[in-house]
Each structure stands twice: as structure tokens, then as C-alpha cells.
Amino acid sequence: MASRLHDIPKALAELARAQAGLLSAAQCDAAGVDRAARSRRVGAEAWTRPARGVVELRPPGSELGPDESRRRAAWLGLVAHPGSVAVGPAALALLGVTGLPLRIRPEVAFDDGRMVHSRAGIVVRQYDELGPTTALSWRRLVIGRTTGLRMSLVHAVPLLPRPYAVAVLDGLLARRRIDADDLDELRRATRGRRGAARSADVWDLADPCAESPAESVARVACHDAGIPPDELQVVIRDDHGRFVARGDLGWRLPGGRWLIAEIDGRQFHDTPVAVLADRERQNRLVASRRVELFRFAPSDATTGRLTTQLRAALDLHGWRRTSSKHLVARNGR
Numbered sequence: 001m002a003s004r005l006h007d008i009p010k011a012l013a014e015l016a017r018a019q020a021g022l023l024s025a026a027q028c029d030a031a032g033v034d035r036a037a038r039s040r041r042v043g044a045e046a047w048t049r050p051a052r053g054v055v056e057l058r059p060p061g062s063e064l065g066p067d068e069s070r071r072r073a074a075w076l077g078l079v080a081h082p083g084s085v086a087v088g089p090a091a092l093a094l095l096g097v098t099g100l101p102l103r104i105r106p107e108v109a110f111d112d113g114r115m116v117h118s119r120a121g122i123v124v125r126q127y128d129e130l131g132p133t134t135a136l137s138w139r140r141l142v143i144g145r146t147t148g149l150r151m152s153l154v155h156a157v158p159l160l161p162r163p164y165a166v167a168v169l170d171g172l173l174a175r176r177r178i179d180a181d182d183l184d185e186l187r188r189a190t191r192g193r194r195g196a197a198r199s200a201d202v203w204d205l206a207d208p209c210a211e212s213p214a215e216s217v218a219r220v221a222c223h224d225a226g227i228p229p230d231e232l233q234v235v236i237r238d239d240h241g242r243f244v245a246r247g248d249l250g251w252r253l254p255g256g257r258w259l260i261a262e263i264d265g266r267q268f269h270d271t272p273v274a275v276l277a278d279r280e281r282q283n284r285l286v287a288s289r290r291v292e293l294f295r296f297a298p299s300d301a302t303t304g305r306l307t308t309q310l311r312a313a314l315d316l317h318g319w320r321r322t323s324s325k326h327l328v329a330r331n332g333r
Helices: 010-018 025-030 035-043 066-080 088-094 149-156 162-174 180-190 213-224 272-287 305-316
Strands: 022-024 048-051 054-056 107-109 123-125 133-138 141-147 231-237 243-252 258-263 291-296
Touching: 010 022, 010 025, 010 133, 022 025, 022 066, 025 035, 025 054, 035 048, 035 054, 048 066, 054 066, 066 088, 066 107, 066 141, 088 107, 088 141, 088 149, 141 149, 149 162, 149 180, 162 213, 213 243, 213 258, 213 305, 231 258, 258 305, 291 305
Parallel strands: 107 123, 258 291
Antiparallel strands: 022 054, 048 054, 133 141, 231 243, 243 258
8 A cells, every 4th residue: 555655645644544545535635635636546546436435545456364354344334434333243343353254344333323325335224222432543533433342242243154253252252351241241132133043052152262263163163063072172192191282173082082173274374384383283193193183274164074074084983972061161261
């Protein structure tokens, strides 16, 4: 973006960065970049116009990383609807919550519950109560607002795909931004809302032991396939009780052995150092003779490849499902 910003006021460029590359027409006008100047940049394909009254300081077709893509979606709603409040998954993205789908929709609402027609893919919700809001500031100026974390979850969890709803809750539990009591309170607050019945079990599936969204999505896929893991972050020790390695998802096999599934999320496993560490850890697990090891890409959980292969291996080894024991922060983990 920097190469496209050298000819506009520095403060306006900084504001655009704070708003994921987006500016309103009013913000541009206030900085002296008038409608004609904006049209020239859009016509030259230096900028784009994603919604009426909004310009994006990127050329058409620009690729964004997952986090920036979600932030951009959330900010689009706020910039296109001045005075609105980001809600649902859009609010969670701006609050730094992990586990959301790659693509989310811009979602906003107004404090007074006014009805505004959705446009440019921006969803304008009507809620009776938004609760306390969180200010998004730049240079000590409030440039946007989101609902608070708990209200954002009440709005978002019933409408998110179940695996991602679980991933969101897992991440918040692991970072101690919510706890088991909060889960109970949030579950009660979502009752009767659209999507609440479909998402009724996500509160029980949430687990602070999950270490990545990819693990959470894989775990939900296994649960839905009738092969829930017996344990997460399984510690493997040798015959002398010494630590060997730890595995993502584990199933107890007859004879004291484990079937371990490793989920290789790109964010954590693509650097040369991470690849070497993974290889050494895998070798230690296999050498322990206590482990049947499988490795999967995150996409294997959504294509069915992960559950198909795991089910076949578990059947081969005579695994039997035990009672659901691993639910949640209530066990103090």
C-alpha cells in the first residue's frame, strides 16, 4: 500500500492503515482529497471503490493475508456506515479473536436499532440491545466501535459454522479471556436466537487444551464422525518415564499404545526451523514404539480425508469409544 500513498497527506495514509486500507469520502474530503482526485486514482486502478462512499487504497485484485482480510471486511461495514457498531464475527475480528473462518461478512448495527438496507455485501443487523461497546481509536480519536466481547459472542456463535464456533471458544479459553462460567452464561444468552439450536453443543465441545484453530476444526470433524479423541496434547513417555514428545489429538489403543493425529497448520509448520523440529519430534514419537502416527493438513478435516483414514486405523487397532470425558475448562485444565 505504501507506494500508492506517497501523494496523499501522511495523516490520511496513517488513518487508512488503521482502517485496513479503507477511507470514507468524508475522511478524504476533510484531508483535501476531493471526489475528482479519488476518481482519478480509481480510474487509474491505483485505488478501488468497494462501496458507495468508500475508497480502498489498494489496486483491484490485491491479495490479503487471512487476518488482514477479516479486518478489512469488518472495517468496510464501519466505514460505509458512519456511526455504526461492528457486531458478530466482524466485531470478533477487530477484537483480535482467533479461530474465525477465512472469509467473514461485514456486519454492523446501530445503537438505536434503526433499519438500514444492506448493500455491497454489508449486513446491517437490528438488535434491541448492543450493550457496552469497545472504542477503536487512532491518534486518540474514536474511529469505530465494536460490541464488547461477550455480546459479540452472543451474536456470532449461533451463526458461525460449528467448527469455527468451537475454534473461537477454544482460543478464548486458552488465553483466559473467558472461563467455564462465562460459557454457561453465554449459552443461556443465546437461547432462542436464530441458529442457537444448531450450535447447542459447541459450548460443551469447547476446550482450552486446543493449541490452534486447525486442531479445533479437526476435533469437531472427529466428534461428528463418531471418533472423538480421548485426549488432547497427549504426552508420550518412554519406558523410563522420560518425556518423548507431545501429540495434538490422541486415541488410546489396546496394549497401552496411542494413535496420534498431528494437524500441520501452515502458520506454525512452514518455516525451515519448524519443519526440522516437526521431523525430529515425529522421529521420537515413532521410535518410542508407543505411537501410531498420522499427519494431516488443515484442509483434510473439511474434505473427509482425516476422518476416513483415522476411522480405518482405529477400527484396525480395535479402538473403542469411551465416555466423553474431555469437556472443558470445568476440569481445571
